[in-house]
Amino acid sequence: MNLMQRLSAAWHVLVSPSASGVETEDEPTVALRRDLATAQLELQESRDALRAALARADALEKAQAAQVRDGVESHLETLFADLAAPLSQLRMQAALLAAGTVVAASDVMTLARRCAEVVEGAGLEAIGATGEMMPFDPEIAQPLAGDVQMAPGDTVHVRFIGYRYHGRVLRKALVEHKEA
Numbered sequence: 432m433n434l435m436q437r438l439s440a441a442w443h444v445l446v447s448p449s450a451s452g453v454e455t456e457d458e459p460t461v462a463l464r465r466d467l468a469t470a471q472l473e474l475q476e477s478r479d480a481l482r483a484a485l486a487r488a489d490a491l492e493k494a495q496a497a498q499v500r501d502g503v504e505s506h507l508e509t510l511f512a513d514l515a516a517p518l519s520q521l522r523m524q525a526a527l528l529a530a531g532t533v534v535a536a537s538d539v540m541t542l543a544r545r546c547a548e549v550v551e552g553a554g555l556e557a558i559g560a561t562g563e564m565m566p567f568d569p570e571i572a573q574p575l576a577g578d579v580q581m582a583p584g585d586t587v588h589v590r591f592i593g594y595r596y597h598g599r600v601l602r603k604a605l606v607e608h609k610e611a
Contacts, residue, residue, distance in 0.1 A: 514550075524539055564589075567584060
């Protein structure tokens with residue numbers, strides 16, 4: 432509420448006749464009316480300040496959400512740009528295979544390694560390596576065969592690599608007991 436509105440509201444309260452219709456009021460009544468008018472104005476100002484603060488908070492929240500969204504989009508765009516060339520080459524090799532042209536497995540594996548390097552560079556972390564021996568940890572590995580029991584710490588052989596992203600396991604490594 433601006434100064435003119437405050438003055439107008441205060442003047443209205445001070446000069447308005449009492450509910451009994453008597454034009455003059457005693458000093459304590461005038462003081463109470465003045466205090467009431469001041470309290471009403473302060474309450475309205477507090478409400479206006481609260482509305483303004485809520486509007487600023489909402490605008491800030493929207494701006495932060497847009498910043499996060501833009502950051503994620505930028506990160507994804509960079510990731511996809513890095514993957515575009517090897518994926519295009521993989522698709523071309525798939526088309527050659529479909530047409531009956533022989534494609535060297537080493538060429539395909541080179542492209543697969545490039546794709547893996549890109550996603551690992553973006554934070555995807557391999558759990559184990561195919562053929563590696565490691566202690567069994569049920570948080571990051573699971574038996575390849577469903578009927579096999581493994582105890583934490585058992586030495587196991589990694590058959591299929593697992594993956595985690597920012598510490599969260601996305602796929603557990605598939606393992607077998609160490610071969611005798």
